[in-house]
Amino acid sequence: MRLGILGTIQLAATLIFAVPVGVYGLNAFLDGQQVLGGGLVVVAVLMVVLPQYLTTPSDIPAKVGESIVGNVVKMPDDEK
Template sequence: MRLGILGTIQLAATLIFAVPVGVFGLNTLLDGQQILGGGLLAVAVLMVVLPHVLTTPGDIPAKIGEKLVGSAVKTPDDE
C-alpha cells in the first residue's frame, strides 16, 4: 500500500492518538484486566486500520475521478 504525502500525515496523526491507547491497553492487559486491556488494544488497532479499509464520503469523488480517468486514458502497451 503506497501512501502519498497526505496519507502519511494522516497516518501519523492517527498514530499520535492510537499509540497511547494501545500502550495503556497493553499495560492494563499485563496487570490482569483482560477484558479492558484487550478492548483497548482492539480499539487502537481499529483506529489505524479502519480509515484505510472503509470508504468515506470524502473518498467517493476521488474514486469516481480515478475510474473516469482510467477509462478515458489508455496506457500504451509495451512491445
Template sequence: MRLGILETVGLAASLIFAIPVGFYGIETFLAGSRPLGAGLVIVAVLMVVLPRRLTTPADLPGAVLERLVGTAVKDPDDDDQ
C-alpha cells in the same frame, strides 16, 4: 502500496492517538484487567486500520476521478519505447 502526502499525514495523526491507547491497553492487560486491556488494544488497532479500509462519502469524488483518469490515460507499454 505507496502512500501520498495526505495519506501519510492521516496515518501519522491516527498513530499519534492510537499508540497511547495501545500502550495503556497493554499495561492494563498485564496488570490483570484482561477484558479491558484487550478491548483497548483492539480499539487502537481499529483506529489505524479502519480509516484505510473504509470509504467515506468524502472519498467518493476522488475515487470516481481516479477511476476515470485510469481509463482515459493508459501507461506506456515497454515495447512502445
C-alpha cells in the same frame, strides 16, 4: 501500500491518538484486566487499520475521478 504526503500526515495524526490507547490497553492487560486491556488494544489497532481500507465520503470524489480517467485514457500496449 504507498502513502502520499497527506496520507502520511493522516497516519501520523492517527498514531498520536492510537498509541496511548494501545499502551494503556497493554498496561491494563498486564495488570490483570484482560477484557478491558484486550478491548483497548483491539480499538487501537482498528484506529490505524480501518481508515486504510474503508471508503470515507471524502474518498468518493477521488475514486470517481480515477475510474473516469481510467475509462477515458487507455494505456498503450508494450510493443516488443
